[in-house]
Amino acid sequence: MAEDMEQPFEKSSMSNEEKRKINREQRVQMIAFAVMIGLTLLAFIAAGSDMLPGTFTIPFILLLAVVQLFLQLYYFMHLKDKDHGWPNSFMISGLVLTAPTIVALMLLIGIVKF
Amino acid sequence: MANSADLSKGLPANPEKATLDGKNKFLGAWVFLAGETTMFAVFFGTYLGLQSGTAGGPEPSEIFQLPLVFIMTMLLLTSSLTSVMAIYAMKKNQFQKLKRWMWITVALGAVFLGFEIYEFVEYVEHGLGFTTSAFASSFYALVGLHGAHVLFGLLWATLLLVRNRNAGITLTNAPKFYVFSLYWHFIDVVWVFIFSAVYLMGIGG
Structure with a gap:
């Protein structure tokens, strides 16, 4: 068994069904990434604009950060999976x-x- | 070691959790990250408590530069995505792709770290030394701690890649790559809170 652990594999054991599933998952990750970029942009715009008062900006930025936290944890780090x-x-x-x-x-x- | 997966068909779909060794590393990594959460909380709390204590030295809104922070954020966020891609390549038994995505992750992290060093040098030139004020000390401690984590991650990933350069994807190294990617995402999450609570609130708040 010890030498099995060091052996690379010639192919993946994934069935076509599993491959389709994993490709779909990858697309969802890309969407999650796009959402994160969007949230980051929003946060920077809110902080950079002079028109918005601090009483709005601070809670808004923190809310965006919390949303990003959950996107990273649940999608990129797979906490939502079984x-x-x-x-x-x-x-x-x-x-x-x-x-x-x-x-x-x-x-x-x-x-x-x- | 007991294997729950049938290895004759090829690489299991979740190679990082196919062995007891992998399952233990996975769980241990999460315990570690939960502990890191509380450690960073202490540094954040200290910074937020002390940020107004500038003692006549430079103030946050005077020295922070939005464009630089924005570039650094994009670099780290993208490197988080590339390490996701590396793990998907690993699950599909595509070793060359795994290596390529991992090296891109390392490169992005290294550029991020370079910008951070440049930023600190710039601040010191503006008269913000570590002992200038309570704001300075707590700022350098928090952001520097994050930078040290990035540096550690870079060394970790480089070591993994060099040691496994010809190994292919095995049940031994798959959990190692997976655990690294968890760590790297966590470092990105911490940065999200640094750019929000430190930089953006320092400028726009």
Whole structure:
């Protein structure tokens, strides 16, 4: 078995059905990428324009970032696929800890101290 | 090691998870990334708390340049896509394509890192040293930590590519390439938050 692990394969075991599926998936990834580029452009335009007030820009940019986070995690990193139960629970735990950490630090060293 | 896949038909459709070894690497990578999430959260929180403490030194809106950040964002975002392409090539047993996409990923990452070094040198010339102000220290710590992750990823990918240059796609190296691509996407996600919370909010907020 050990030498099997080091052996390359002459062909893929994928059936035509599986190949069609994977090509379709690849197209979906391209669409996800196009959406990400679009979101990035929107964020830069919102920040660069002088007409928009900061009270609108900041929540808007953060919302776009969160959407991009989910696109990366669920499409590029395949969290939406099956057999990702544990990765999902790890990542969700990490993100749940993130929000109070950032808020607490901003309050403690940003507002209380200054 | 127990193989759940039938190897006589060729490379399994999900070579990264065909062995117990691969499954363990996959799970371990996710535990690591979840831990990284909280580590970056601490650096983000510190930066957002201290960003107004400029101590008479340069302020965020004075030094940040939107065009440079935009180019860097596009580079890293595209390199995330090319590593997705590399993994699809791997699943289809196309070794040459896997190598080509991986090298493109490395090249884009290297250009990104070059821009970041240029950016830091520029800021230092504008009088923003690491110890100039609380803003400076927390900015360099956060963005520098991300840059260090990019550098680590570049060395990792280069080592993988050099070691496996003639190996073909095997059940040993498939999980390694897959885990690298997860790491690389994660680094891209962190950058999305850096350009939003640090640069764009520093300029437009």
